[in-house]
Amino acid sequence: MIHEILPVGLLQCNCSILGDEKTREAIVIDPGDDIPQIQAVLQRHGLKVKSIIITHAHIDHIAGAQKLKRLTGAPIFYNEKDLPLVKMMDVQASWLRMPTPEVAPPDAFLHEGQTVSAGDIHGKVLYTPGHTQGSVCLYIPESSLLIAGDTLFAGSVGRTDLPGGDTRQLIHSIQDQIMTLPDDTKVVPGHGPNTTVGEEREQNPFLQAQ
Numbered sequence: 001m002i003h004e005i006l007p008v009g010l011l012q013c014n015c016s017i018l019g020d021e022k023t024r025e026a027i028v029i030d031p032g033d034d035i036p037q038i039q040a041v042l043q044r045h046g047l048k049v050k051s052i053i054i055t056h057a058h059i060d061h062i063a064g065a066q067k068l069k070r071l072t073g074a075p076i077f078y079n080e081k082d083l084p085l086v087k088m089m090d091v092q093a094s095w096l097r098m099p100t101p102e103v104a105p106p107d108a109f110l111h112e113g114q115t116v117s118a119g120d121i122h123g124k125v126l127y128t129p130g131h132t133q134g135s136v137c138l139y140i141p142e143s144s145l146l147i148a149g150d151t152l153f154a155g156s157v158g159r160t161d162l163p164g165g166d167t168r169q170l171i172h173s174i175q176d177q178i179m180t181l182p183d184d185t186k187v188v189p190g191h192g193p194n195t196t197v198g199e200e201r202e203q204n205p206f207l208q209a210q
């Protein structure tokens with residue numbers, strides 16, 4: 001599997017591009033900004049985008065989605081519980097003092113247990129509310145890979161002080177949905193360096209002593 005990670009935009013959101021080497025079909029996760037750079041990577045690998053996945057509707061993860069959809073024709077998917085965040089995109093833009101991006105309801109909602117495929121890549125949707133009410137992760141078992149959005153970071157967890165945030169729920173989501181995965185699962189967080197489930201199980205201070 002082709003996997004490229006591009007930190008995009010002001011807040012350097014990790015956009016993941018997953019590509020099937022045989023069919024050249026791809027899934028793009030969290031195209032928050034810098035669509036020309038994302039397109040260049042797609043072109044370099046000769047990839048055709050099949051699905052655009054948004055882990056949660058914070059502006060730094062969703063802002064470029066409509067633009068990428070227009071360029072590729074690929075549908076956008078996210079969880080319906082983040083629709084309130086999409087409706088307040090102007091407020092989110094004011095937090096970052098940036099212009100309000102064009103956003104829209106998804107082409108279909110993502111829900112727990114659903115599979116998103118591109119060629120031989122099969123990503124399982126894990127519903128992990130807490131950072132936002134509609135937060136999801138994408139787990140690709142064959143590649144031992146988890147795209148974690150802002151739910152889990154190397155040595156930290158997502159902030160819960162923004163609208164829809166809930167600390168208890170976030171920790172429960174991580175314990176029930178992520179800490180139950182194999183230790184060697186590579187975790188690509190929404191920002192910052194990669195980690196593994198095993199490392200976070202051992203060292204993440206937010207996951208110790210309940």
Ligand SMILES: [Zn+2]
Nearest residue numbers: 056058131150
């Ligand atoms: Zn976020």
